[in-house]
Every structure is written in C-alpha cells, then in structure tokens.
Amino acid sequence: MKRRALLAAVVLAGSILTACSTEPSSGEDPDGELVLGFAQVGSESGWRTANSKSVQEAAKKAGITLEFSDAQQKQENQIEAIRGFIRQKVDVIAFSPVVESGWGAVLNEAKAAKIPVILTDRAVDPENSPLYTSFLGSDFVEEGEEAGVWLIKEYADRSGTVDIVELQGTTGSAPANDRKAGFAEAIKLDAKFRIVASRSGDFTRAKGKEVMQAILNAHKSPDVLYAHNDDMALGAIEAIEEAGMEPGTDIKIISVDGTKDAFVAMKAKKINVIVECNPLLGDQLMRLVRQVAAGRKVPRRVETVEDVYTQEEAEEALPSRQY
Numbered sequence: 518m519k520r521r522a523l524l525a526a527v528v529l530a531g532s533i534l535t536a537c538s539t540e541p542s543s544g545e546d547p548d549g550e551l552v553l554g555f556a557q558v559g560s561e562s563g564w565r566t567a568n569s570k571s572v573q574e575a576a577k578k579a580g581i582t583l584e585f586s587d588a589q590q591k592q593e594n595q596i597e598a599i600r601g602f603i604r605q606k607v608d609v610i611a612f613s614p615v616v617e618s619g620w621g622a623v624l625n626e627a628k629a630a631k632i633p634v635i636l637t638d639r640a641v642d643p644e645n646s647p648l649y650t651s652f653l654g655s656d657f658v659e660e661g662e663e664a665g666v667w668l669i670k671e672y673a674d675r676s677g678t679v680d681i682v683e684l685q686g687t688t689g690s691a692p693a694n695d696r697k698a699g700f701a702e703a704i705k706l707d708a709k710f711r712i713v714a715s716r717s718g719d720f721t722r723a724k725g726k727e728v729m730q731a732i733l734n735a736h737k738s739p740d741v742l743y744a745h746n747d748d749m750a751l752g753a754i755e756a757i758e759e760a761g762m763e764p765g766t767d768i769k770i771i772s773v774d775g776t777k778d779a780f781v782a783m784k785a786k787k788i789n790v791i792v793e794c795n796p797l798l799g800d801q802l803m804r805l806v807r808q809v810a811a812g813r814k815v816p817r818r819v820e821t822v823e824d825v826y827t828q829e830e831a832e833e834a835l836p837s838r839q840y
Contacts, residue, residue, distance in 0.1 A: 550580065550581075550582065551581045551582065551608045551609065551806060551807065551810050552581070552582045552583075552584065552605070552607040552608050552609075553576060553581050553582070553583050553584065553607060553608065553609050553610075553611060553803075553806050554584045554586075554598070554599070554601075554602030554605065554607040554609070554610045554611070555572055555576075555583060555584065555585050555586070555610075555611050555612065556586045556588060556595045556598040556599055556602070556610070556611075556612035556613075557569050557572075557585065557586065557587050557588060557612070557613060558588055558590060558595070558613045558614075558615050558638075558639070559587055559588055559589045559590040559591075559615075560587060560589075561590055561687075561719070561720050561721050561748070562720050562721065562722075562746055562747070562748040562774075562776075563747065563748060563774075563776040563777075563778060563840065564746060564747065564748070564774045564776055564794065564796045564840065565720075565796070566840075567776070567796040567797065567839070567840030568613075568637075568638065568796035568797075568798060569585075569587075571796060571797045571798060571799035571800075572585075572637075572798065572799045572802060573585065573799070574799060575799025575800045575802065575803045576799070576803060578800075578803075579800075579803040579806075579807070581803055581806060581807075584602060584605065584607060586598035586601070588615060590615060590687065590719075591615065592614075592615045592616055592619060595612060595614070595615055596619075596620075596623045598612075599612060599623050599626075599627065600623060600626065602632070603626055603627055603630045603632060606630070606632070607632060608632070608806075608810045609632065609633050609634075609635060609806045609809055609810050610627055610632055610633070610634045610635070611634070611635040611636070611637050611802060611806070612634075612636065612637065613636070613637050613638040613639045614636065614639045614640070614641050614690075614691070615639075615687070615690065616687070616688075616689035616690050617639075617640060617641055617642050617689060617690065617691050617694065618641075618642050618689065620641045620642070620645050620648075621644070621645055621648070624641075624645055624648035624649065625648060627648070628648055633649075633650040633809045633810070634648065634649040634650060635649065635650055635651050635652070635653060635802065635805055635806065635809065636649050636651070636652040636653070636654070637652075637653050637654055637798055637802060638653075638654040638655070638692075638796075638798065639654065639690060639691040639692060640652060640654075640691040641691075650809050650815065651805055651809065651815045651816060651817060651818070651819065652817065652818050652819070653798055653801055653802055653805060653819045653821075654798065654819075654820070654821060655692075655794050655795065655820065655821050655823060656695075656820055657691060657692045657694075657695030657696050657699065657794075658695040658696075658698055658699035658702075659699060660692075660695075660696055660699060660773050660792045660794060660823075661695060661696040661697065661698060661699025661700035661701075661702075661703070661773075662699040662700070662702060662703045663699075663792045663825050664696070664699075664700050664703070664743055664771045664773065664790070664792050665699065665700045665701075665702070665703020665704045666703055667771065667790045667792075667825065667827075668681075668703075668704060668710065668741065668743075668771065669703065669704065669707065669710075671769065671789075672709070672710075675709065676709070677709065678709050678710075678711055679709050679710050679711065679740045679741060680711055680713045680736065680739045680740050680741070681704075681710060681711065681712045681713065681739065681740065681741045681742075681743055682712070682713060682714045682715070682729075682732050682736060682739045682741070682742050682743070683697065683700070683712055683714065683715040683716075683742075683743045683744075683745075684716065684717075684718040684725055684728060684729065684742065684743070684744040684745060684749040684750070684753060685697055685715060685716065685717045685718065685745055686717070686718070686719070686720045686745040686746060686749075687717065687719050687720055688717045688719075690720075692745060692746075692773075692794075693717070693745055696745045696773060697715070697745070700743060713736050713739060714732045714735065714736055714739075716728050716731075716732065718744070718745075718749040718752070718753075720745070720746050720748060720749060721748055721749070721752070722748040722749065722751050722752035723752060724749070724752065725744065725748060725749030725750065725751070725752030725753050725756075726752035726753060726755045726756045727752075727756075728749075728753075729742070729752065729753035729756035729757065730756045730759075730760075733756060733757070733760050738762070738767065738768075739768060740768065740769065741768065741769045741770075741771065742757075742764075742768050742769070742770045742771065743771045744770065744771065744772045744773070745773055746772065746773055746774045746794075747772050747773070747774040747775070747776045747778065747779035747791070748774075748776075749772075750770055750772035750779065750782075750788060751778060751779065751782060753770070754770070754782060754787050754788075764782075764787040764788070765785075765786045765787045765788060765789055765828075766786070769789045770787065770788045770789050770790075771788075771789065771790050771791075771792070772788055772790075772791050772792070773791070773792045773793075773794055774791070774793070774794050774796075775791050775792075775793035775794065775795070775823075775826065775838070775840075776838070776840055777835070777838040777840060779791055780826070780831050780834060780835045780838050781835065783826070783828055783831040784828075784831040784832050784835055786828060788828075789827070789828060790825065790826065790827050790828070791825070791826045792823075792825050793823040793824045793825065793826065794821075794823060795821040795822065795823050796840055797839060797840065798821065801819060801821070805819065
C-alpha cells in the first residue's frame with residue numbers, strides 16, 4: 518500500500534476509535550433496529566452500481582432497514598426522496614448529492630424534523646455544512662492532484678508542449694469540480710501542459726464516447742486524455758480506436774475510479790494509470806448510522822482508503838478488484 522493509502526488508513530482508524538469511545542448522549546440502544554433513508558444519485562456508471570450494492574448488502578448484514586431511492590441523476594428526484602424520508606420519520610438520512618448547490622431548504626427541513634444527515638461520496642456547498650452530521654467518502658481534490666503528479670513524472674523529460682483533453686463529470690457535481698481543480702493545481706507550474714479541451718461527459722460511457730469523438734474532430738492528436746471516471750475513459754477509448762489511433766500509446770489515458778472493466782483495459786495497455794476511488798462504503802456507512810442514531814460524536818469527515826495503479830500493476834491487481 519502506498520504512503521497515501523497508509524496515511525488514510527491510520528487517520529480512519531483513529532477517527533473511528535474516537536467515535537466509538539464516546540458514550541451515547543441519548544438513551545437509544547445503538548444495536549436496536551434502525552431505518553435509514555438513502556437517496557442515491559442514480560446508476561450512471563459501474564462505480565455507482567457497486568456503491569449501491571455495497572450499501573444495500575451492508576444494511577442487510579447490519580440489520581438496518583434500508584429505504585433506497587434512485588434519483589436517476591436528477592436533483593429534483595433526490596430532494597423529493599429526502600422529503601419522503603422526512604415524512605416517514607426515518608432515523609437517519611444519507612445521500613450522495615447530484616450537484617453541490619441547492620440543498621439548503623431540504624436540509625433545513627431534515628434538521629427541523631431532528632433527523633441527522635450523512636453525506637456519502639459527494640459534498641454540498643460549504644455554506645450548508647452545519648446542516649449535516651458527517652461526510653463519508655474520498656478526497657476528490659487529492660485524486661485530481663494524484664493524476665497531475667503522474668502526468669508530470671511521465672513527461673519530465675519532454676521539452677515541447679503536452680496537449681491535454683479533459684472529460685469532466687456531471688457539471689456542478691463535487692467530483693467534477695474537485696478533480697478538475699486538483700489536476701489544474703498540480704500541473705499549473707509547468708507551462709508545457711496545456712488543457713486544449715475540457716467538456717462534460719456526465720460520468721457515462723456513452724457520453725464519454727460522444728464527447729471524445731467531437732474533441733478528436735477539433736483536436737486531431739492530443740497527447741493525453743484525463744477522464745474524471747472510468748466509464749467516460751472507456752467510452753473515449755472506443756472513439757479513439759474508431760479514429761484509427763491506439764489508446765494508451767498515441768493518446769495516454771489517465772482515469773479515476775478503479776473499476777474491473779478499467780483494469781482490464783489497463784492490462785491491455787489502453788489506460789496508462791488509474792487513480793482509485795473506492796465505492797465500497799457500505800460497512801463504514803452502517804457504522805456511522807448506528808453511531809449517529811445513538812447520539813454519539815462522530816468525525817465530521819471520514820475518508821476511504823485508496824491507491825494509484827499503473828499498467829505495470831494492473832495484471833496483479835485485477836483478480837482482487839471487487840467492482
């Protein structure tokens with residue numbers, strides 16, 4: 518495990534030990550039956566499907582009743598689902614926000630109903646931070662930085678310009694905003710790195726292919742593709758191959774997530790590096806749900822343990838990929 522993952526593991530272990538050592542402030546039995554309302558973004562990618570499965574399986578294993586809603590990538594559906602959970606008087610609400618903004622009203626409604634809220638995977642605007650109890654997920658800015666660090670090392674000996682195209686995630690979403698910002702911050706000190714196109718592929722394979730086709734029509738031979746998730750990268754690979762180029766060689770590809778399909782592509786030398794974003798949050802979420810429902814003090818932020826994988830590591834890592 519690389520240094521970043523090891524540090525995250527140490528921090529996470531310390532945070533959970535701190536939370537578990539705090540006595541409940543209410544008389545509720547932390548092992549009693551609880552109802553969790555979970556509003557998922559949708560099923561736009563293999564990552565999201567694995568995330569939903571992890572939550573569903575972990576709730577069953579933990580004996581927590583799960584009310585699950587799929588927002589189909591629409592904020593209005595997610596807001597309505599959360600309001601439905603409030604009417605049901607669930608014990609805890611958790612959700613992965615479609616976008617960062619526009620949550621103040623519904624989060625205030627949950628607060629008025631005295632139902633604690635946990636954010637998973639994605640964040641909301643900082644101004645709404647008093648309205649949720651804890652965030653469980655990745656550091657998207659750091660993921661973008663890791664992608665940039667790999668790129669800098671890869672082209673350390675190149676004197677000419679490096680033209681980069683970027684496939685962003687859903688416009689306004691936390692991972693799209695933060696992965697873009699982290700990557701830009703990492704490469705900004707070297708003028709040879711130029712982002713010549715940056716467009717949203719909405720985190721889907723089909724949109725990733727469509728947008729990459731349009732980009733290749735305008736920029737015939739970029740050096741690098743930076744995709745905010747694996748599904749967009751895999752769609753882009755189809756577009757690159759159809760354009761008569763070799764992904765991973767003619768255009769180096771950086772992706773984020775670490776799905777099994779992406780590792781298969783990396784083993785085939787079509788993706789050069791993957792920055793992992795772990796979707797298997799279910800067990801950690803259920804621990805947080807029990808602690809929050811019992812009135813225990815929990816960390817404001819709990820980060821997942823992740824790593825960075827190159828082509829040389831792909832074959833060894835592939836059999837152990839769980840999603």
